[in-house]
Amino acid sequence: MTESPRAWRRELVGSMVEAAVLFSRDGQVLAINDRARDLLRTTPDVATDGVVETLSNAELSRAVDEVRVTGKPITVETEHGHRHLRASASMVSGETLLLISDRTQEKRVEELRRDFVVNASHELKTPVTSIQTLAEALSVVIHEQPERVPALVTRLGDEAERLAALVHDLLDLRRLEERGTREREPVDLTELVRQVVAAQVGRADGAGVELSVAAPDHLYVDGVAGDLEVIVKNLVVNAIKYNRTGGSAQVRLRPIGTMIEFAIEDTGIGIPQADLPRIFERFYRVDTARSRETGGTGLGLSIVRHAVEHHGGTIHVDSRLGQGTTFTVRLPAGRPPPGEPNR
Numbered sequence: 490m491t492e493s494p495r496a497w498r499r500e501l502v503g504s505m506v507e508a509a510v511l512f513s514r515d516g517q518v519l520a521i522n523d524r525a526r527d528l529l530r531t532t533p534d535v536a537t538d539g540v541v542e543t544l545s546n547a548e549l550s551r552a553v554d555e556v557r558v559t560g561k562p563i564t565v566e567t568e569h570g571h572r573h574l575r576a577s578a579s580m581v582s583g584e585t586l587l588l589i590s591d592r593t594q595e596k597r598v599e600e601l602r603r604d605f606v607v608n609a610s611h612e613l614k615t616p617v618t619s620i621q622t623l624a625e626a627l628s629v630v631i632h633e634q635p636e637r638v639p640a641l642v643t644r645l646g647d648e649a650e651r652l653a654a655l656v657h658d659l660l661d662l663r664r665l666e667e668r669g670t671r672e673r674e675p676v677d678l679t680e681l682v683r684q685v686v687a688a689q690v691g692r693a694d695g696a697g698v699e700l701s702v703a704a705p706d707h708l709y710v711d712g713v714a715g716d717l718e719v720i721v722k723n724l725v726v727n728a729i730k731y732n733r734t735g736g737s738a739q740v741r742l743r744p745i746g747t748m749i750e751f752a753i754e755d756t757g758i759g760i761p762q763a764d765l766p767r768i769f770e771r772f773y774r775v776d777t778a779r780s781r782e783t784g785g786t787g788l789g790l791s792i793v794r795h796a797v798e799h800h801g802g803t804i805h806v807d808s809r810l811g812q813g814t815t816f817t818v819r820l821p822a823g824r825p826p827p828g829e830p831n832r
C-alpha cells in the first residue's frame with residue numbers, strides 16, 4: 490500500500506465525529522480517532538496491532554472478526570471500562586470499519602425508568618390490595634356483624650384516598666418531568682403562599698402545629714401559578730406532617746437580588762444527615778411507616794425539585810435531627826403586572 494491512501498484513511502477516520510476504527514483485510518489497525526482511543530482506553534500501534542490488542546474487548550473483537558468473515562454488517566452492545574458501548578462493524582472495500590457510540594447515559598435513563606415503573610407499581614399495589622380485602626370483609630360483615638361496618642368503611646375511604654393521592658402525585662411528576670416550555674406570568678407569591686397556608690390551617694390545628702407567614706405584600710415571581718402552588722403546598726404539608734405537637738412552622742418570603750426567597754422552617758423531627766442527599770429522590774422516605782401513616786407518597790419532594798428547576802430556581806435543605814428542618818427555595822423575581830405596586 491502506498492503512503493497516500495493510508496494517510497487519507499487516517500484523515501477520514503480522524504475527521505469523524507463518532508468514535509471510529511478501521512481495520513485492514515488482514516485485521517491490522519489502519520486508523521483510529523481520538524474519540525475511539527478515549528472510549529476504548531487504548532493507544533494501539535497503527536499498522537502493527539491487530540483486532541484483539543486494539544479493542545481489548547472480546548465482544549467487539551468477535552464482531553469485527555465476524556464481519557471480516559461474512560461481510561455482513563453487525564451491531565453489538567457491550568460494557569467496557571464502566572461505559573456502555575454500542576458498536577457497528579461493516580465492510581468497506583474489503584476493510585472493516587467499526588463505529589462506536591457511548592450509550593452510558595441512555596442506559597442509565599432506561600434503568601431509572603424501569604426502576605420507576607417497578608416502584609410505582611409496588612406503591613400502587615398496597616392500597617389496591619387493601620381496598621380489595623376491605624371490600625371482601627365488608628360483604629361478609631354487612632350481614633353478620635353490621636356494627637363493624639362503619640369502621641371498615643372509614644378504612645376503605647382512607648385507602649381510596651391514599652390511592653388517589655398517589656395517582657395525583659404520579660400525574661404531577663409526569664407533567665413536570667416533561668421538558669417543554671410553559672407560559673410563565675408574574676405570580677404574586679405572597680398572595681399564593683397566604684392562600685395555601687390558609688387552606689392548611691385545619692391540618693396544622695389537627696396536628697397541634699402553629700403555622701405562620703412572615704412576608705411583605707406582593708412579591709412577584711416569574712412562574713406558572715399551578716406549579717408554584719405545588720411547591721408551596723408540598724413543603725407546607727411536610728412541615729406539618731413531620732412536626733410534633735406544640736411545634737411550629739413558619740414561612741418567610743424576601744427579595745434577594747433578582748430572586749425571591751421562600752423559606753419554610755419547622756420545629757419537627759428533622760432529617761438525619763445521611764438521608765439529606767436522597768430525600769429528593771422519587772419514593773425515598775426516611776421513615777416509611779411515618780410517611781404512610783401521614784398519607785405520604787414519597788413523591789412530594791421530587792415533584793418540588795422538578796417544579797423549582799423548571800422555574801430556573803434552586804432548592805436547599807438544612808436540618809438538625811430532633812430540632813427541625815428548613816427548606817429554602819429561590820425563584821426568579823417577576824415584574825408586577827401594570828398598575829400593581831413595584832417592590
Ligand code: ADP
Nearest residue numbers: 727731774775776780785786787788789790814
Ligand atoms: P412523603 O410523601 O413521604 O412525605 P416527600 O418526598 O415529601 O415524601 O419527602 C420525602 C421524605 O423526606 C419524607 O418521607 C420524610 O422522611 C422526609 N421529610 C420531608 N420533609 C420533611 C420535614 N419537613 N421534616 C422532616 N422530614 C422531612
